Amino acid sequence: MTSSAALILTDDDGGHRHGEYKVPGGKLVVVDLDIHQGAFTNVSLSGDFFLEPDHALLDINRGLTALPETSTAAQIAAAVAAALPTDAVLFGFSAEAVAVAVRRALSRATSWSDHHWNVIAPVVLSTHVNVALDEVLTEEVGAGRRNPTLRFWDWEEPSVVIGRFQSVRNEINPDGVARHGITVVRRISGGGAMFMEAGNCITYSLYLPQSLVDGVGIADSYAFLDAWVMAALEKLGIKAFYVPLNDIATELGKIGGAAQKRLANGGMLHHVTMSYDIDADKMVDVLRIGKEKISDKGIRSAKKRVDPLGRQTGLARTEIIEAMMDVFSGLYGATPSELTEAELAAARERVAAKFGTDEWLNRVP
The missing domain is CATH 3.30.390.50 (CO dehydrogenase flavoprotein, C-terminal domain)
Structure with a gap:
């Protein structure tokens, strides 16, 4: 009742x-x-x-x-x-x-409308800098120096971004990496490897205060933070849903995956990579996707796990990103923003000291 x-x-x-x-x-x-x-x-x-x-x-x-x-x-x-x-x-x-x-x-948890949100449109940067920015901007939001922000990535070099706890040896096929000139980078969040060529996927990061998910369980927080994405996809004619814990799918197959990282200063990172026009043959040549990884998916080939947005919508990648930004801005009153020179400089320093080093990449050999 x-x-x-x-x-x-x-x-x-x-x-x-x-x-x-x-x-x-x-x-x-x-x-x-x-x-x-x-x-x-x-x-x-x-x-x-x-x-x-x-x-x-x-x-x-x-x-x-x-x-x-x-x-x-x-x-x-x-x-x-x-x-x-x-x-x-x-x-x-x-x-x-x-x-x-x-x-x-009690004002100890916040809602979307309690914050002034910014949106940063795609800017072509190296994959190392993109990963470093995730750490820098999450810290900035946690410290209150930047508004909560949605940022879309862009890059040129073919890359694999592995999760914080993944083993390089177990996830990457070195012959395939060399054959296709792949850059391998480790991010700060957990989860699985992302195969990313320029134009083949849509990646975005949300930088938010943890108060937004106060009381929301970790499993529920994924769908909660991506509700706007589901609305944007529905506007494009795609009925998407979450497959626990962190996969986004349609009836035709998986279209993306999410990962998160919470920092001690109260900042939180939630980022997603969605396939747009992925080269499945190249992906399985670069990644070691074992039978155990796909044993619970009810499929025989890793290639069949991903069904790109390009094929499902028939739209250009830029059109999909624009639609996502429009829906997010409409729902939450977000305004455009840009990366500052200080943020970019800090990210490049992190690349030199951390994200671009063998020590960080091979922290889990």
């Missing part, structure tokens, strides 16, 4: 708080509460979700009442779960979703 009920214990002395969270692919969760002597009171949960039995709504309100305002997202979710009757059915939301709404009410 969708009615709202409040449990009133005391007069409010801390101001009314209101938080909202739209569950990716789910329903809207709204929390209203007051703070009295450092604890929650007058708690009221509402939204367009479904919940049975009806009295479970009051149970959730009771479970949240008197919790300390310093409660973490995990503690709030645990309190909700403990308050629910054993026969409760939640549809379109979860205990974790309630926790996100509560944290937003």
